[in-house]
Amino acid sequence: MSSLPPRRGAYGFDAPYAPLLMALGGACLLALSAWGLWRSEMNSTRRAISIFAPGVGALWLFLNAGIYVYTTRAGKFAVWAELLDQLELKGDERLLDIGCGRGAVLLLAAQRLPRGRAVGVDVWSTMDQSGNAEQVTRQNAALEGVAERVELHTADMRQLPFDDGSFDVVVSSLAIHNVSGAGERARALREAARVLKKGGKLAIADIRHTRAYASELEACGLKITDRRSLGVRFWYGAGPWAATRLVAAIKR
Numbered sequence: 001m002s003s004l005p006p007r008r009g010a011y012g013f014d015a016p017y018a019p020l021l022m023a024l025g026g027a028c029l030l031a032l033s034a035w036g037l038w039r040s041e042m043n044s045t046r047r048a049i050s051i052f053a054p055g056v057g058a059l060w061l062f063l064n065a066g067i068y069v070y071t072t073r074a075g076k077f078a079v080w081a082e083l084l085d086q087l088e089l090k091g092d093e094r095l096l097d098i099g100c101g102r103g104a105v106l107l108l109a110a111q112r113l114p115r116g117r118a119v120g121v122d123v124w125s126t127m128d129q130s131g132n133a134e135q136v137t138r139q140n141a142a143l144e145g146v147a148e149r150v151e152l153h154t155a156d157m158r159q160l161p162f163d164d165g166s167f168d169v170v171v172s173s174l175a176i177h178n179v180s181g182a183g184e185r186a187r188a189l190r191e192a193a194r195v196l197k198k199g200g201k202l203a204i205a206d207i208r209h210t211r212a213y214a215s216e217l218e219a220c221g222l223k224i225t226d227r228r229s230l231g232v233r234f235w236y237g238a239g240p241w242a243a244t245r246l247v248a249a250i251k252r
């Protein structure tokens with residue numbers, strides 16, 4: 001397991017409305033349960049179930065919110081540190097992070113590229129990540145001590161402003177599912193494949209559509225080297241249905 005140095009930047013919350021809705025739903029169900037308990041006697045099994053069921057639902061939603069917050073604040077950093085180590089970077093590569101947001105993965109990568117370059121593209125959506133802004137990512141790069149080898153671009157992942165074969169490594173974390181429509185996500189994947197050099201490595205972590213990503217990448221001529229769940233540290237809820245999955249590939 002890779003040791004994760006302390007983070008100095010501030011990385012916000014992925015899709016911040018999601019854990020808020022979970023916690024709010026939990027609070028409403030808890031209030032319903034408390035209200036039921038206060039206003040009536042528990043004189044039958046049916047009555048007891050109708051009082052306690054919302055309470056159990058509340059605990060379930062709080063658990064989901066807690067796991068979500070752990071993943072977005074800590075779990076994803078630990079998993080990505082390991083994934084980047086597994087890429088066995090030499091330290092002089094040009095790496096692209098598609099949908100880099102506030103730099104969670106981009107800056108971990110930059111720390112592994114003392115003679116290389118870590119390039120991030122994003123449209124800086126604050127729905128997809130709280131406080132998302134190019135300036136915030138730039139400040140995080142300075143706080144992590146890697147500003148001189150980080151480059152940021154405002155660009156849509158479906159139209160990357162880079163030449164064919166201009167990157168040794170392409171990564172993306174929790175970003176591609178934000179593009180609506182299978183055809184549009186396929187466009188983003190074709191762009192990722194286009195800008196990757198022959199022999200270059202790609203690693204995508206996402207919560208949905210990873211099977212389709214693998215098919216599209218294969219259609220672009222890449223060889224899929226790994227496709228798997230990234231484990232409980234990368235769950236955005238209390239169950240494997242909220243798991244993040246990896247698609248890794250090499251460009252032939």
Ligand SMILES: C[S@@+](CC[C@H](N)C(=O)[O-])C[C@H]1O[C@@H](n2cnc3c(N)ncnc32)[C@H](O)[C@@H]1O
Nearest residue numbers: 099100101104122123124125128156157173175
């Ligand atoms: C959940 S955040 C993840 C950010 C970062 N990769 C991380 O793991 O912390 C998703 C990111 O995808 C970006 N994004 C969404 N649609 C995009 C698009 N069409 N082109 C580029 N970036 C996009 C959002 O602005 C956001 O920064």
